[in-house]
Amino acid sequence: QDMPDMWTKAAGNNTTHPGLKWFRDAKFGLFIHWGLYSKLGGRWKDSSYYGSGEWLMNRAKAPAGEYAAVAKTFNPQGFNAEEWAQTARDAGVRYLVITAKHHEGFSMYDSKVTDFDIVDASPYGKDPMKALSRACREKGIPFGFYYSQFLDWHEPDGGGNTWDFPKDKKDYQQYYRSKSVPQLKELLTNYGPLGLVWFDMPGGLTPEQTRQMIDSLRILQPSCLFSSRVGHNLGDYRDFGDSEVPPVPIPGAWESIYTHNDSWGYIEHDLNFKSPGEIIRLLSNVASKGGNLMLNVGPDGNGKWPAYSIAYLKATGRWLDIYGESIYGTTYGLIPAQPWGVTTSKPGKLYLHVWEMPTGRQLRVPGINARVKSVKILGSRQPLTWKQSTAATTIQLPVTLPDTRNTVLVMEYSGTQQDLSQLRT
Numbered sequence: 001q002d003m004p005d006m007w008t009k010a011a012g013n014n015t016t017h018p019g020l021k022w023f024r025d026a027k028f029g030l031f032i033h034w035g036l037y038s039k040l041g042g043r044w045k046d047s048s049y050y051g052s053g054e055w056l057m058n059r060a061k062a063p064a065g066e067y068a069a070v071a072k073t074f075n076p077q078g079f080n081a082e083e084w085a086q087t088a089r090d091a092g093v094r095y096l097v098i099t100a101k102h103h104e105g106f107s108m109y110d111s112k113v114t115d116f117d118i119v120d121a122s123p124y125g126k127d128p129m130k131a132l133s134r135a136c137r138e139k140g141i142p143f144g145f146y147y148s149q150f151l152d153w154h155e156p157d158g159g160g161n162t163w164d165f166p167k168d169k170k171d172y173q174q175y176y177r178s179k180s181v182p183q184l185k186e187l188l189t190n191y192g193p194l195g196l197v198w199f200d201m202p203g204g205l206t207p208e209q210t211r212q213m214i215d216s217l218r219i220l221q222p223s224c225l226f227s228s229r230v231g232h233n234l235g236d237y238r239d240f241g242d243s244e245v246p247p248v249p250i251p252g253a254w255e256s257i258y259t260h261n262d263s264w265g266y267i268e269h270d271l272n273f274k275s276p277g278e279i280i281r282l283l284s285n286v287a288s289k290g291g292n293l294m295l296n297v298g299p300d301g302n303g304k305w306p307a308y309s310i311a312y313l314k315a316t317g318r319w320l321d322i323y324g325e326s327i328y329g330t331t332y333g334l335i336p337a338q339p340w341g342v343t344t345s346k347p348g349k350l351y352l353h354v355w356e357m358p359t360g361r362q363l364r365v366p367g368i369n370a371r372v373k374s375v376k377i378l379g380s381r382q383p384l385t386w387k388q389s390t391a392a393t394t395i396q397l398p399v400t401l402p403d404t405r406n407t408v409l410v411m412e413y414s415g416t417q418q419d420l421s422q423l424r425t
């Protein structure tokens with residue numbers, strides 16, 4: 001198969017990293033963007049900036065001093081770590097990643113490195129990340145931090161804010177030394193074992209400097225994964241662009257990240273939420289290429305999730321209760337996308353994700369080079385009938401499928417199709 005280089009380039013360099021196993025099996029993660037921007041909701045002074053969310057400060061060119069004053073009114077009394085972790089569990093996600101500090105520069109945890117953090121600068125006065133990391137651990141959900149390591153619009157030496165701080169006066173090294181690295185060390189020290197650190201937007205460091213930074217962090221938690229946006233191809237797994245699914249199956253550990261509506265950070269008037277059906281198809285589509293989906297929710301300034309996010313995530317979890325076997329622990333399907341849907345696989349099993357009822361209820365599966373042993377609908381004992389020829393296996397579907405959004409069939413086969421364990425590396 002002819003694949004463009006950008007898609008096939010190895011995910012990370014370290015294929016023996018101890019964190020890769022859980023990460024690759026997890027398949028579904030929850031991303032949470034939460035910061036001062038969650039309270040502003042896309043509004044600065046009297047203007048509204050659609051699609052700005054966590055980028056509001058930049059879009060409005062808000063002066064760092066004025067923007068920082070928002071912290072004085074940030075008091076998310078509605079935040080409940082157990083509730084968040086329980087919703088994540090109900091949704092069926094197998095890891096959770098939350099913004100410890102986004103580009104705005106505000107630390108959503110108790111940082112000794114700066115006073116511009118939720119404990120020192122806000123009336124809330126508690127560390128929500130302590131509570132959330134604990135709640136996730138109690139519920140068995142690997143927990144990770146997003147950390148914007150280069151962009152920091154609050155700091156004169158941080159990347160990105162050129163409207164307050166002239167670029168030619170910036171000392172990025174100084175910023176890394178005085179804030180970024182010490183904060184990363186805090187995060188890797190004070191919140192128990194982390195599943196991963198999700199870096200974003202590299203800059204200001206040479207490959208060698210990046211390697212040194214990473215090495216100094218790895219000592220703290222050798223099992224913690226670092227995302228590819230740490231830069232210079234030094235991450236442990238690969239992230240694609242925001243809201244991007246590769247067109248072809250990709251070996252190795254990787255992740256697609258998507259927003260639930262059109263924004264990462266909370267925006268009150270953005271109601272363009274993906275329905276449960278859309279989430280389920282997105283999840284199975286990403287899994288059919290071999291990757292994880294990390295879906296984002298944006299809680300508001302009071303610490304509450306949009307009601308649609310809660311409802312639709314729970315609906316996704318109910319689908320996973322029945323069909324999770326076809327997602328968790330799978331790798332990409334053995335055949336390309338079909339008019340009726342996509343496939344995922346495990347050794348000896350091919351999962352057929354039926355998005356559309358095929359004409360005549362005849363589901364055509366091309367080119368299975370192995371003996372088909374049985375075909376069933378997941379969650380049902382009733383075997384289906386099929387005919388296998390060299391060109392294709394044709395399965396007869398019942399009049400109605402249990403789930404019109406995505407009913408999954410499991411096809412068991414014996415023989416030589418392909419060694420799936422080889423596909424996994």
Ligand code: H79
Nearest residue numbers: 033051052054055059102103200201242257264
């Ligand atoms: O945290 C989310 C984004 O804020 C962050 N990555 C995800 C996970 C990110 N940082 N930089 N970028 C993404 C790329 C920059 C996109 C932009 Fe724009 C296009 C900045 C300005 C124009 C999108 C549209 C954001 C603001 C307006």
